[in-house]
Amino acid sequence: MSPRVVKTRIEFExxxxxxxxxxxxxxxxxxxxxxxxxxxxxxxxxxxxxQRVTGRAHYTADIVLPGMxxxxxxxxxxxxxxxxxxxxxRALALPGVRGVLHRFNMPKTPFRGEDSIFRSExxxxxDDVAAIAADDEETAEEALRLIDVEYEPLPFVVDLEDAIRxxxxxxxxxxxxxxxxxxxxxxGDRALGAxxxxxxxxxxxxxxLHNCLETHGAVASWDGETLTVWESTQSVFxxxxxxxxxxxxxxxxxxxICDFMGGGFGSKxxxxxxxxxxxxxxxxxxxxxxxxxxxTEENLAAGNRSATxxxxxxxxxxDRIHAIEHVSYxxxxxxxxVASPTxxxxxxxxIPHVSTRSFRVVTNAGALSAFRAPGYVEGTFALESALDExxxxxxxxxxxxxxxxxxxxxxxxxxxxxSAKRLLECYAVGAREIGWAxxxxxxxxxxxxxxxxxxxxxxxxxxxxxxxxxxxxxxxxPDGTAVVRAxxxxxxxxxxxxxxxxxxEELGIDVDNIRVLIGDTDAPxxxxxxxxxxxxxVGPAIRLAAADAxxxxxxxxxxxxxxxxxxxxxxxxxxxxxxxxxPFREVFEKLENYTVVGKxxxxxxPEDAVLKTFGAHFADVEVDTRTGEIFVLHIVAVHDIGRIVxxxxxxxxxxxxxxxxxxxxxxxxxxxxxxxxxVLNADLEAYKVPTVRDVPKITAxxxxxxxxxxNNIGSKGLGEPPIIPTAAAVANAVANALGVRLxxxxxxxxxxxxxxxxxxxxxxxxxxxG
Amino acid sequence: xxxxxxxxxxxxxxxxxxxxxxxxxxxxxxxxxLDVNGRQVTLHVPPRRTLLDALRDELGLTATKKVCDEGTCxxxxxxxxxRPVYSCMTLAIACEGRPVETLESLNREGALHPLQRAFVDxxxxxxxxxxxxQLMSLVALLRENAAPTEEDVxxxxxxxxxxxxxxxxxxxxxxxxxRRTERAERLERERA
Numbered sequence: 001m002s003p004r005v006v007k008t009r010i011e012f013e014x015x016x017x018x019x020x021x022x023x024x025x026x027x028x029x030x031x032x033x034x035x036x037x038x039x040x041x042x043x044x045x046x047x048x049x050x051q052r053v054t055g056r057a058h059y060t061a062d063i064v065l066p067g068m069x070x071x072x073x074x075x076x077x078x079x080x081x082x083x084x085x086x087x088x089x090r091a092l093a094l095p096g097v098r099g100v101l102h103r104f105n106m107p108k109t110p111f112r113g114e115d116s117i118f119r120s121e122x123x124x125x126x127d128d129v130a131a132i133a134a135d136d137e138e139t140a141e142e143a144l145r146l147i148d149v150e151y152e153p154l155p156f157v158v159d160l161e162d163a164i165r166x167x168x169x170x171x172x173x174x175x176x177x178x179x180x181x182x183x184x185x186x187x188g189d190r191a192l193g194a195x196x197x198x199x200x201x202x203x204x205x206x207x208x209l210h211n212c213l214e215t216h217g218a219v220a221s222w223d224g225e226t227l228t229v230w231e232s233t234q235s236v237f238x239x240x241x242x243x244x245x246x247x248x249x250x251x252x253x254x255x256x257i258c259d260f261m262g263g264g265f266g267s268k269x270x271x272x273x274x275x276x277x278x279x280x281x282x283x284x285x286x287x288x289x290x291x292x293x294x295x296t297e298e299n300l301a302a303g304n305r306s307a308t309x310x311x312x313x314x315x316x317x318x319d320r321i322h323a324i325e326h327v328s329y330x331x332x333x334x335x336x337x338v339a340s341p342t343x344x345x346x347x348x349x350x351i352p353h354v355s356t357r358s359f360r361v362v363t364n365a366g367a368l369s370a371f372r373a374p375g376y377v378e379g380t381f382a383l384e385s386a387l388d389e390x391x392x393x394x395x396x397x398x399x400x401x402x403x404x405x406x407x408x409x410x411x412x413x414x415x416x417x418x419s420a421k422r423l424l425e426c427y428a429v430g431a432r433e434i435g436w437a438x439x440x441x442x443x444x445x446x447x448x449x450x451x452x453x454x455x456x457x458x459x460x461x462x463x464x465x466x467x468x469x470x471x472x473x474x475x476x477x478p479d480g481t482a483v484v485r486a487x488x489x490x491x492x493x494x495x496x497x498x499x500x501x502x503x504x505e506e507l508g509i510d511v512d513n514i515r516v517l518i519g520d521t522d523a524p525x526x527x528x529x530x531x532x533x534x535x536x537x538v539g540p541a542i543r544l545a546a547a548d549a550x551x552x553x554x555x556x557x558x559x560x561x562x563x564x565x566x567x568x569x570x571x572x573x574x575x576x577x578x579x580x581x582x583p584f585r586e587v588f589e590k591l592e593n594y595t596v597v598g599k600x601x602x603x604x605x606p607e608d609a610v611l612k613t614f615g616a617h618f619a620d621v622e623v624d625t626r627t628g629e630i631f632v633l634h635i636v637a638v639h640d641i642g643r644i645v646x647x648x649x650x651x652x653x654x655x656x657x658x659x660x661x662x663x664x665x666x667x668x669x670x671x672x673x674x675x676x677x678x679v680l681n682a683d684l685e686a687y688k689v690p691t692v693r694d695v696p697k698i699t700a701x702x703x704x705x706x707x708x709x710x711n712n713i714g715s716k717g718l719g720e721p722p723i724i725p726t727a728a729a730v731a732n733a734v735a736n737a738l739g740v741r742l743x744x745x746x747x748x749x750x751x752x753x754x755x756x757x758x759x760x761x762x763x764x765x766x767x768x769x770g
Numbered sequence: 771x772x773x774x775x776x777x778x779x780x781x782x783x784x785x786x787x788x789x790x791x792x793x794x795x796x797x798x799x800x801x802x803x804l805d806v807n808g809r810q811v812t813l814h815v816p817p818r819r820t821l822l823d824a825l826r827d828e829l830g831l832t833a834t835k836k837v838c839d840e841g842t843c844x845x846x847x848x849x850x851x852x853r854p855v856y857s858c859m860t861l862a863i864a865c866e867g868r869p870v871e872t873l874e875s876l877n878r879e880g881a882l883h884p885l886q887r888a889f890v891d892x893x894x895x896x897x898x899x900x901x902x903x904q905l906m907s908l909v910a911l912l913r914e915n916a917a918p919t920e921e922d923v924x925x926x927x928x929x930x931x932x933x934x935x936x937x938x939x940x941x942x943x944x945x946x947x948x949r950r951t952e953r954a955e956r957l958e959r960e961r962a
Contacts, residue, residue, distance in 0.1 A: 052895055054874075057898055214897070215837075261897060262835075262898070263934060295838040491897065492897030494896070651893075655935055658935070659937065683842060695938060
């Protein structure tokens with residue numbers, strides 16, 4: 001059957017796009033609720049666990065090729081400067097140095113709208129200036145110090161709020177501030193004037209650094225014909241596209257591989273400058289070239305979650321939220337886009353009058369990149385804090401206020417029905433698990449006289465419906481085992497295992513008899529592992545490929561056994577007919593190397609439904625009023641994402657999201673010196689990511705009812721939902737405990753003490769964040 | 771918040787309590803005789819070469835990961851004299867005559883070590899990049915203390931960062947492995 005073209009709606013990182021999709025054949029209906037399952041829905045150990053616990057999993061940083069050279073990058077010490085000259089003769093004279101690349105000798109390499117990866121004007125401390133290839137890393141490092149660069153320093157600004165001011169150095173022709181998004185419904189902000197009660201507040205969040213434990217890096221190898229690149233990436237196909245643009249090679253001459261990957265939270269979305277450096281060097285020098293970031297480079301030049309400044313006004317009328325206004329500024333550094341923190345305000349609650357605007361602010365700091373639910377984490381903190389402030393003011397329980405506005409079954413923006421929505425059930429489960437009934441408006445006494453205890457909660461909305469294109473192939477071997485090939489990658493979420501479970505379910509064989517080959521552009525296309533879309537995009541294609549293989553298998557068996565196909569079915573590795581059961585391999589032993597190849601393609605999303613994930617987090621905290629320390633005692637995280645394929649790895653996703661969110665809420669903050677433009681904590685000592693000591697009791701709960709309208713497996717994504725509402729829930733619990741609100745993240749002990757000291761002041765914002 | 775350097779300070783003081791006889795070597799490459807996973811090897815490396823780089827680059831033992839290279843994350847944890855050290859903060863020449871154990875030593879006969887088995891059973895990792903360091907910290911703990919409390923397990927891995935946030939399951943796996951190991955030892959004692 002030849003493919004046909006249809007339109008489909010896909011949501012990625014908070015933005016909805018209408019796209020064209022090629023459709024072939026018919027989709028399967030989702031497994032219905034209550035359908036008996038053999039592999040799906042069962043907790044399953046990871047199929048690549050052995051490799052990961054024995055050190056036999058080879059990550060990009062572990063790849064060693066014969067004759068491999070090592071590249072290092074020279075980075076700007078200035079936040080903004082013109083690069084006048086690069087003198088590399090002394091570096092090239094160092095024994096062991098093989099090559100140097102810089103602005104004045106680099107081949108044309110189009111990259112993110114510029115003609116070369118080395119700019120004529122460097123724009124942040126850590127910006128790429130030159131690169132060295134040498135026999136070993138130490139030599140390359142030493143050679144960097146021998147490159148003389150003539151810089152002409154230029155005026156700069158690194159801080160979000162400094163950059164907004166009229167007298168700030170102008171970094172772009174259009175100015176430093178550009179509107180990136182606006183939305184309104186009802187009478188917008190005019191409706192606020194008609195409200196009996198209005199709450200107005202300003203919130204700030206800090207720049208969060210991803211700190212994937214495996215730093216960004218690539219190993220490139222040119223054999224004269226084909227460029228093979230191993231890269232620690234969330235998208236082998238996007239790395240391939242980036243290399244095609246930069247190097248002008250056709251797709252057929254580029255292969256990108258990512259077998260095991262040491263952590264990706266949004267910043268590993270495509271080819272980086274280091275990928276291009278390694279690729280240009282390997283083509284010039286005829287050796288494989290490795291370019292892997294140090295921890296410092298990772299924290300200067302690999303992206304971040306933008307700091308934000310957010311103003312909210314919420315109006316109350318006739319016992320409901322009548323109107324809301326949300327204006328947000330994000331520090332995009334040298335980034336070309338911005339994640340919009342106003343998304344949850346637009347989409348989460350049934351509020352008649354909404355007006356939101358989001359602004360991108362450029363500064364001389366490293367570019368932002370997507371960081372796990374970009375925008376929504378920052379925006380949910382502000383929105384859900386403001387709702388609690390309103391609840392306090394009007395004397396309504398915070399959970400009750402949300403219940404009044406969270407029941408809509410039609411998408412509040414488009415009026416189209418949700419495919420499924422069980423947010424009110426999330427509230428009920430969460431309230432029970434945390435013991436919401438014991439919450440008091442004035443908080444409670446803690447475990448000591450100077451300690452206060454409080455409860456708080458917050459809601460979550462996010463996409464996660466996925467969509468086409470995504471493909472899979474299932475090769476069914478004559479011995480009854482199978483190999484699945486798909487162009488996705490496992491960044492630590494357990495994708496390999498989920499794919500094996502889905503394939504096993506449809507094929508009727510055991511998970512242990514399935515090998516999953518992913519992380520390679522030589523496989524059929526698969527999307528980026530981001531936007532909580534992998535299971536919902538790739539999963540349905542896997543199921544279709546397995547179903548195709550099974551149907552071909554039954555057709556062949558029918559011929560071999562001389563039984564009509566309709567009388568045959570597949571069950572646990574056997575062909576079952578009225579006459580009895582026969583293992584696959586017995587049926588096929590005469591066929592030797594003939595292989596059944598099933599293929600599957602993700603079908604479009606339903607036209608008449610909006611796909612969203614929902615959830616709610618509840619926090620129980622204790623605060624020491626003498627030291628300002630916040631002790632999170634318990635987080636209950638309830639999520640509604642449709643069917644859970646693997647409850648064990650799903651719980652891991654939730655725990656990990658909550659823990660990363662606690663870092664954002666309590667300890668993580670990039671600090672940039674305003675005078676020099678330098679990042680003062682580009683390391684893991686002064687930049688505090690959570691340790692085992694910082695982890696509270698975490699209860700993960702799923703509604704786990706298949707979303708049968710969403711796609712043929714009934715599942716939506718879970719990568720991002722669990723990081724979205726935690727910080728807001730904790731902030732609301734802290735406010736409940738103390739009777740004073742912290743409006744700046746992270747809520748460090750210093751900010752808690754400051755807030756307590758200014759208890760009577762209207763705005764408790766602490767020092768602004770870089 | 772407990773800083774991730776807790777273990778490193780511990781291990782640094784343990785190292786300095788046992789100084790090598792003072793003799794000056796370098797700056798050029800020198801011979802270093804090491805005992806790595808029970809195998810005797812001689813390397814010819816500059817004195818400044820860290821144990822981490824010697825393991826990964828000279829011996830091809832890549833289970834041990836380089837994450838910060840400055841003693842702040844614990845991903846490079848190996849055992850020297852049976853005690854956990856950050857191999858990025860340890861010079862290869864300082865390990866002469868002292869047994870070095872890496873993750874590769876745990877399952878040489880193919881069967882998983884009880885800790886490795888528990889990590890798989892409890893999903894005590896996501897991307898797996900910190901896992902070798904977590905495991906070596908817990909190997910050291912279980913050798914010293916066959917029946918650790920939850921607090922002991924947390925202390926043992928307090929210097930091992932996990933950005934994916936597998937901590938709850940790392941603690942559960944550590945406790946489960948301890949129970950399994952202790953039970954096995956008890957059975958063995960009863961038989962004897």
